[in-house]
Amino acid sequence: MAHSSPLVEVVAAVIIRSDDHFLLTSRPEGKPYAGYWEFPGGKMEAGESALQALDRELQEELGIQIKQAYPWMKRIFTYAHATVRLHFYRVVDWSGEPFGRENQLLSWQTVDNLSVTPLLPANFPVLHALALPSIYAITNASELGEEAMLHKLEQALQQGLKFLQIREKTLAGDRLRWLADEIIQRAHAFEAKVVINSDILLSRELGADGVHLTSAQLMSLTSRPDVNWCGASCHNAEELYQAERLGMDFVVLGPVLPTVSHPGLTALGWQKFSALIRDCSLPVYALGGLVQTDLAFALQQGGHGIAMLRDVWTDK
């Protein structure tokens, strides 16, 4: 896309406490959109890396030092005053207690109960992404058996699983409908979100939270299906671009490592994963051969989280 004004590079910190509250600050008087709520941050200065800019802004604005920050989504947005490229980071550990060093207001918020307004318009997709957990489980009844799958699911829900995809390629018709219904009921009892692979009608019929499109579906569609949550599988830059164009809520990208479920596909490796999503505006889950302990590394590579078909169901 062509931009009439030069891009202004901006860093923004989504500072997240362990109880999932995140920090919003109000824009000081004298700036465009004064009084609007935003993530702390500001313009990158010449010669600064994004992380250096983030460090500087958080010290200047809030008096805190970053201890752990993960690169996250990027977003280009055109305002009347400028076109900005926002580099969002998730800051999960810091030293010091944030306070408004520039007389701005501070407020700890949650996605489900946002109580400040108005927000800077570029930030809405970021709030949407914050509602997505970092672990995305994929059902595997074809290997585990249906009863064992339901049992493992209950255990995982009790341990805090909040997001899963029903993907059972060997089941169809009433058998799939029965299993999917059982899974959705259990998940919803724990307020976990469930999306169904490919089948938009089945998702609507059973009251699932949305669908997960195959990459072939993604490439053949011209608009986003009208469901609450819509994700898609991607393997390359072209598919990621199509997912952004259609306005998907999230994608999975892989296989990152070699996996037994897709032996024919060449693994991307972490370096390529990270390079492919560097400018991506969507939350991206890493997928393929991953175990729960890979999460921290996936976050360091810019991933939103990890998707798992096997390790998520193994006893810990």
Ligand SMILES: Nc1nc2c([nH]c(=O)n2[C@H]2C[C@H](O)[C@@H](COP(=O)(O)OP(=O)(O)OP(=O)(O)O)O2)c(=O)[nH]1
């Ligand atoms: N800090 C911040 N800026 C955002 C967010 N979302 C968003 O669209 N922006 C836009 C608004 C502004 O056009 C631009 C940031 O510019 P700014 O004026 O706040 O930058 P700054 O703190 O470096 O200010 P200054 O030194 O130029 O006065 O990015 C956000 O969440 N945080």
